[in-house]
Amino acid sequence: MSTTRPASLPIAPAQPAAAGAARPSREGAASKPSTAFRESTYLKHLFGYEILGKPALRLQRWRDEQAIRAYEPKPTDVLSPPLVCVAQMKELMTRHYLEGRYASGVKKVAWVTSGAPAEILKAFGFFLVYPENHAALCGVRRKTEEIATEAENAGFSRDLCSYARTDLGTVLSGKTPVGRLPRPDLLLCCTNICQTVLYWYRNLADLFGVPLVLIDTPFLYGEAQPHQIEYVKRQIEGIIPVAEKVAGKALDEERFESVLQHARDAADLWLEVLNRSQNRPAPMTAFDGFIHMGPIVDLRGDAVTVEYYRRMLKELDARVAQGVGAVKDERYRVLWDNLPIWYRIGGFSKLLAQHGVNVVVSTYTYAWGELAPLIDPAKPLDSMAKVYLHPILNRSPADKLRVMRRMVKEFGLDGVILHSDRSCKPYSLGQIDERELLARELGLPALLLEADHSDPRAWADEQGNARLEAFVEMMEGRG
Numbered sequence: 001m002s003t004t005r006p007a008s009l010p011i012a013p014a015q016p017a018a019a020g021a022a023r024p025s026r027e028g029a030a031s032k033p034s035t036a037f038r039e040s041t042y043l044k045h046l047f048g049y050e051i052l053g054k055p056a057l058r059l060q061r062w063r064d065e066q067a068i069r070a071y072e073p074k075p076t077d078v079l080s081p082p083l084v085c086v087a088q089m090k091e092l093m094t095r096h097y098l099e100g101r102y103a104s105g106v107k108k109v110a111w112v113t114s115g116a117p118a119e120i121l122k123a124f125g126f127f128l129v130y131p132e133n134h135a136a137l138c139g140v141r142r143k144t145e146e147i148a149t150e151a152e153n154a155g156f157s158r159d160l161c162s163y164a165r166t167d168l169g170t171v172l173s174g175k176t177p178v179g180r181l182p183r184p185d186l187l188l189c190c191t192n193i194c195q196t197v198l199y200w201y202r203n204l205a206d207l208f209g210v211p212l213v214l215i216d217t218p219f220l221y222g223e224a225q226p227h228q229i230e231y232v233k234r235q236i237e238g239i240i241p242v243a244e245k246v247a248g249k250a251l252d253e254e255r256f257e258s259v260l261q262h263a264r265d266a267a268d269l270w271l272e273v274l275n276r277s278q279n280r281p282a283p284m285t286a287f288d289g290f291i292h293m294g295p296i297v298d299l300r301g302d303a304v305t306v307e308y309y310r311r312m313l314k315e316l317d318a319r320v321a322q323g324v325g326a327v328k329d330e331r332y333r334v335l336w337d338n339l340p341i342w343y344r345i346g347g348f349s350k351l352l353a354q355h356g357v358n359v360v361v362s363t364y365t366y367a368w369g370e371l372a373p374l375i376d377p378a379k380p381l382d383s384m385a386k387v388y389l390h391p392i393l394n395r396s397p398a399d400k401l402r403v404m405r406r407m408v409k410e411f412g413l414d415g416v417i418l419h420s421d422r423s424c425k426p427y428s429l430g431q432i433d434e435r436e437l438l439a440r441e442l443g444l445p446a447l448l449l450e451a452d453h454s455d456p457r458a459w460a461d462e463q464g465n466a467r468l469e470a471f472v473e474m475m476e477g478r479g
């Protein structure tokens, strides 16, 4: 993965972009911005984000909540109205990206992979950008093709993960549906999800000329061995001196502990949220889960995330108590494996609900909750080493199959949809065997659905919908 480095990048600068200015050094010792520049960035942040942005978003949330509450269901609706809390989720995520627009020069910025031990940077006060989440947002807004093409035109192969192509396309062109992404002062990449991120982040480090911290995680074929935990722990410790240098301050141990406590509490609640769908009818769909996972990924370690999932749980409990299902006539319960197909979430949800199918659980959303018990704020580095060694993508396919078998029982499933994701090879590996094993051992209809999580060029609507309908017929045939 390599390309020609452009003379300048259209991403928001971290310091005055004087003509011909030298790029920050690899050690992160950026030259000091002038007082005038500092004042103007603080003022923009104050007006654009604090004074105008935040209240406007709060008002929009109130309007959205009113609209959801006032919605009169129609007899033709196959889905229940959305959860009211979705309005707050929208506010949180929009606010996060709005803060990002004004973050450069006000806060230090780090770009991190979704499976990176980012809590440590949060404790330093870094503003965190998750390029994978941004790319997913581009997928939902149907911007992937346009933005990824920018990276492809610069020489990045279309065989690369569409998240990487979207991110690099944004960096090279400045195109993004969120207005602007802040330029990173530091990059943190962990290989516990795939090797693509390694080359992707090396390219980012080259393009931005900022320090890159790499955390290498050994693949787990069984239990994590003490030497493997120690190996990861030492690398996480290694983040501290680099972050101290970039942030210009020492790690606040107390804040670190509190960030981890919030991360633990939010992950516990997220797991409870997902497990509420063990009820019949399930109060939410896995498609709702894909949308509501934004805060647990991007705002992990924040108090507001804990408060948000507490509220969501309350709303789900009220639905369970009243016997309200997300799919009005839930007759079949299905598991989704792999990433969602971001640009088809709404369409799939409706199409399946028309046939009484609720996709009640997914291996993907579980990945941000199942490791909650491993987070121990009293042992920050040890527990982080364990947590970040164990994501589903860093464990053997046999382990994933074990998780799916358990879900079949706990959620009372009638079928399985395995999204064979053209982009995410590590997640898709082994799915043909998984489909056969699930069908043979448990007698479940299992569909392998070929697509790409955010690049619509790998999806054919007519063919895909026909396969989904055939899958539903198989479940109907079982009675």
Ligand code: SF4
Pocket (backbone or CB within 6 Å): 132, 161, 162, 163, 164, 193, 194, 195, 196, 197, 339, 393, 423, 424, 425, 426, 427
């Ligand atoms: S290949 Fe898969 S794990 Fe890696 S960045 Fe892409 S979607 Fe994420």
